[in-house]
Amino acid sequence: MLNxxxxxxxxxxxxxxxxxxxxxxxxxxxxxxxxxxSPATVRNVMxxxxxxxxxxxxxxxxxxxxxxxxxxxxxxxxLVVKSLNNLQMTMLENRMHPANPARLVNVASNLLSELTQxxxxxxxxxxxxxxxxRYIEFMALTEKRILLILVTPDGDVQNRIIFTETxxxxxxxxxxxxxxxxxxxxxxxxxxxxxxxxxxxxIRQDISHLMNAAIDVGCETLQPDNExxxxxxxxxxxxxxxxxxxxxxxxxxxxLFERKSKLLQLMELSRRAQGVKIFIGGESxxxxxxxxxxxxxxYEIEGEIVGTVGVIGPRRMAYEQVIPVVDITAxxxxxxxxxx
Numbered sequence: 001m002l003n004x005x006x007x008x009x010x011x012x013x014x015x016x017x018x019x020x021x022x023x024x025x026x027x028x029x030x031x032x033x034x035x036x037x038s039p040a041t042v043r044n045v046m047x048x049x050x051x052x053x054x055x056x057x058x059x060x061x062x063x064x065x066x067x068x069x070x071x072x073x074x075x076x077x078x079l080v081v082k083s084l085n086n087l088q089m090t091m092l093e094n095r096m097h098p099a100n101p102a103r104l105v106n107v108a109s110n111l112l113s114e115l116t117q118x119x120x121x122x123x124x125x126x127x128x129x130x131x132x133x134r135y136i137e138f139m140a141l142t143e144k145r146i147l148l149i150l151v152t153p154d155g156d157v158q159n160r161i162i163f164t165e166t167x168x169x170x171x172x173x174x175x176x177x178x179x180x181x182x183x184x185x186x187x188x189x190x191x192x193x194x195x196x197x198x199x200x201x202x203i204r205q206d207i208s209h210l211m212n213a214a215i216d217v218g219c220e221t222l223q224p225d226n227e228x229x230x231x232x233x234x235x236x237x238x239x240x241x242x243x244x245x246x247x248x249x250x251x252x253x254x255x256l257f258e259r260k261s262k263l264l265q266l267m268e269l270s271r272r273a274q275g276v277k278i279f280i281g282g283e284s285x286x287x288x289x290x291x292x293x294x295x296x297x298x299y300e301i302e303g304e305i306v307g308t309v310g311v312i313g314p315r316r317m318a319y320e321q322v323i324p325v326v327d328i329t330a331x332x333x334x335x336x337x338x339x340x
Contacts, residue, residue: 132188
């Protein structure tokens with residue numbers, strides 16, 4: 001446990017280092033902390049903090065910088081989160097509009113990047129129950145080619161071609177669509193597949209073949225994609241000195257974006273979390289590289305958590321500004337998607 005004096009000095013060190021990017025000496029810490037302490041007393045406290053693993057000295061006389069453990073203590077115990085300003089809130093509310101739900105995931109990722117000047121990431125919605133449809137329609141293209149139109153609960157429209165051996169007229173197609181919409185709208189496609197076997201005796205056998213084909217194509221079309229992660233603003237990391245000065249680390253980070261497996265692990269962990277979750281590079285249980293931190297929050301549709309939004313940036317980021325951006329974006333995305 002740290003006493004109040006040590007907490008204030010650690011908080012001052014982390015905040016000044018995030019702002020300036022330079023190690024802080026004892027004299028500067030004494031000045032910025034607001035405490036009436038001599039540089040010698042501050043040095044003693046810093047020595048204790050270093051022994052506890054909260055700070056480190058890049059060079060013997062260069063002052064101190066926070067470690068991953070120091071950042072973690074700061075984020076968990078000392079951080080004062082700021083509210084978004086009116087301009088930021090207006091931008092989020094105006095652009096996270098439910099009128100076009102199919103684009104909301106991309107819009108959210110762009111906003112996260114714009115507002116933080118780091119990388120915005122959003123996991124596309126993945127319902128636990130599997131693929132779900134709100135509306136199905138069939139349209140004849142040629143004698144044996146039928147257009148299947150699937151509308152998801154999120155308002156996303158998917159079009160697929162079904163090839164059949166049977167020739168259907170438009171009334172047959174309307175009958176099939178009406179039956180599925182009346183009896184199965186809102187069900188997962190897997191549930192429909194299981195129920196169809198016992199219930200299709202109500203309609204003609206040739207129509208049942210069409211419905212089974214539609215469900216097969218629908219399951220394939222709407223199957224959650226494990227790689228469905230929208231990433232925006234990667235180029236902004238070239239403007240972050242902590243990262244751009246180390247090309248090896250930057251290369252590894254771009255491999256993270258390309259392969260996405262580690263990123264998806266973090267997003268799945270955040271999906272099961274309550275509220276904002278922060279991953280700090282260099283922690284013993286972290287799966288990300290040392291120079292990086294990730295701030296994430298889950299979002300939901302009608303009470304069911306279906307994905308994650310987040311920001312990827314340097315470990316030396318202004319957490320008090322990034323956290324509310326991620327938090328509010330997740331809440332607005334939840335609200336907008338739940339309206340559809």
